[in-house]
Amino acid sequence: MNRRKFFRNGSLFTLGTTLLNPISGSANTFSQAIGNKNKKAKNIIIVVSDGMSIGTLNMTDLYLSRKTGNGTNWLQLYKDNRVKRSLMDMASASSIVTDSAAASSSWGGGVRINNGALNVSENGEEHLPIWQKFKAVGKKAGCVTTVPITHATPAGFCINSKSRNEQETIAEKYLDLKFDVMMGGGNKYFSSESRKDKKDMYKAFTANGFEVVQSKKEMFNATTDKPIIGVFDEEGLPYSIDRENDKELHEKIPTLAEMTKKAIDSMKDHAEGFVLQVEAGKVDWAAHGNDISGLIYDQVAHDEAVKVAMDFAEKDEETLVIITTDHGNANPGVIYGKYANKNFDTIQNYKHTNDWVLNGVTKTTSAATLKERINYANNISITNEEAKLLLNYYTDLSSEEGLYNPKHLPFNALASIQKQYNSVGWISMQHSADYVELAMYGPGSNLLQPFIKNTDLHYLMLEAAEVENKF
Numbered sequence: 125m126n127r128r129k130f131f132r133n134g135s136l137f138t139l140g141t142t143l144l145n146p147i148s149g150s151a152n153t154f155s156q157a158i159g160n161k162n163k164k165a166k167n168i169i170i171v172v173s174d175g176m177s178i179g180t181l182n183m184t185d186l187y188l189s190r191k192t193g194n195g196t197n198w199l200q201l202y203k204d205n206r207v208k209r210s211l212m213d214m215a216s217a218s219s220i221v222t223d224s225a226a227a228s229s230s231w232g233g234g235v236r237i238n239n240g241a242l243n244v245s246e247n248g249e250e251h252l253p254i255w256q257k258f259k260a261v262g263k264k265a266g267c268v269t270t271v272p273i274t275h276a277t278p279a280g281f282c283i284n285s286k287s288r289n290e291q292e293t294i295a296e297k298y299l300d301l302k303f304d305v306m307m308g309g310g311n312k313y314f315s316s317e318s319r320k321d322k323k324d325m326y327k328a329f330t331a332n333g334f335e336v337v338q339s340k341k342e343m344f345n346a347t348t349d350k351p352i353i354g355v356f357d358e359e360g361l362p363y364s365i366d367r368e369n370d371k372e373l374h375e376k377i378p379t380l381a382e383m384t385k386k387a388i389d390s391m392k393d394h395a396e397g398f399v400l401q402v403e404a405g406k407v408d409w410a411a412h413g414n415d416i417s418g419l420i421y422d423q424v425a426h427d428e429a430v431k432v433a434m435d436f437a438e439k440d441e442e443t444l445v446i447i448t449t450d451h452g453n454a455n456p457g458v459i460y461g462k463y464a465n466k467n468f469d470t471i472q473n474y475k476h477t478n479d480w481v482l483n484g485v486t487k488t489t490s491a492a493t494l495k496e497r498i499n500y501a502n503n504i505s506i507t508n509e510e511a512k513l514l515l516n517y518y519t520d521l522s523s524e525e526g527l528y529n530p531k532h533l534p535f536n537a538l539a540s541i542q543k544q545y546n547s548v549g550w551i552s553m554q555h556s557a558d559y560v561e562l563a564m565y566g567p568g569s570n571l572l573q574p575f576i577k578n579t580d581l582h583y584l585m586l587e588a589a590e591v592e593n594k595f
């Protein structure tokens with residue numbers, strides 16, 4: 125594909141915008157502030173919080189500010205005017221409300237496809253995923269996530285599949301395509317005990333020259349001269365707050381920031397550069413469950429990964445850092461009221477997620493025990509009536525549906541009760557059509573316009589790295 129066509133495909137990029145830029149008088153200072161914006165990006169790190177409504181970012185910033193005096197690293201970049209910022213329209217081919225597979229595919233393949241698919245259009249046409257494009261020009265490529273590594277967001281940068289649900293096959297595709305660092309959860313898609321075909325994917329990866337790691341210690345010790353596959357839990361990794369308050373999990377499971385650091389260290393010395401996707405996947409799961417401490421503490425974990433990426437990029441000066449989310453979810457927020465401040469601050473005393481609370485309850489749990497459990501997890505005293513209402517869901521009198529809620533636990537009912545104590549409300553338990561936050565630092569960030577389509581990000585990444593779209 126020639127240069128002209130390349131630019132035409134990236135529909136929002138117009139040559140000469142810098143000449144028309146009204147702040148070009150201060151271009152020098154601005155250029156330094158966002159880190160050599162006109163240079164070529166040798167490396168790209170994209171840090172995605174999955175399903176992050178603006179209220180999630182906002183509440184996490186408020187939570188940290190009120191607790192520590194400092195807000196999020198993400199918003200600090202805005203406060204210091206160190207990034208280019210945009211809104212991005214994430215619609216899929218089939219809906220204004222995208223799912224994670226179509227969202228990641230829009231960035232990964234540069235084409236809007238239907239919800240549920242990965243880089244395959246309705247007519248069967250396949251779109252080459254961007255991490256394969258970067259591998260083809262000699263770069264290393266990887267993904268780290270807190271959900272299964274075979275899940276939609278990493279998969280959308282790496283492979284083609286008619287369905288996002290083919291996670292066992294996706295694990296095999298990662299092996300065939302030899303991505304350099306792939307780490308997250310999803311043991312059930314790799315283990316011979318749980319796979320339908322009984323194939324031991326770990327053996328297959330080892331036989332093909334990979335280092336297989338299954339604990340934080342193994343990850344830290346892994347050599348950096350082999351590709352790494354890291355799988356640390358059965359399905360998603362534990363929520364950050366549950367991990368922090370459980371010694372065993374704390375020892376076994378790395379944080380998103382730790383995985384990010386390892387992935388960068390493993391790929392940074394490669395002469396042709398590297399590309400890395402970092403996903404805080406359980407922010408989305410927490411939003412589906414209206415699970416406030418799951419949401420805020422996992423957004424903090426995303427923010428710590430942002431810091432790892434930024435610390436590297438500031439020194440390196442050849443790395444484009446992209447910080448974003450793939451769609452809104454459940455659109456939470458702190459609601460006006462006399463006790464809003466005090467109520468919101470109670471979240472600082474939470475020890476566990478609602479996921480932890482509800483999974484520890486059975487049909488035989490008494491109201492008193494449930495009240496104690498919630499008091500331990502949230503430091504609040506719910507009423508007997510509230511406890512009884514929740515317990516009804518365990519005796520088949522009621523049941524809740526919901527993505528990532530296979531046991532039909534009363535997530536919505538618990539969030540409604542908590543709202544009186546923490547002043548946090550939610551509009552739903554599903555994705556929303558929000559235009560999403562997008563921030564960029566480093567070489568190539570000058571290409572970002574104030575409002576873009578999701579597919580434009582695909583072409584921006586190629587253009588920033590000066591990789592011609594000849595595929």
Ligand SMILES: [Zn+2]
Binds near residue numbers: 174223225227450
């Ligand atoms: Zn998503």
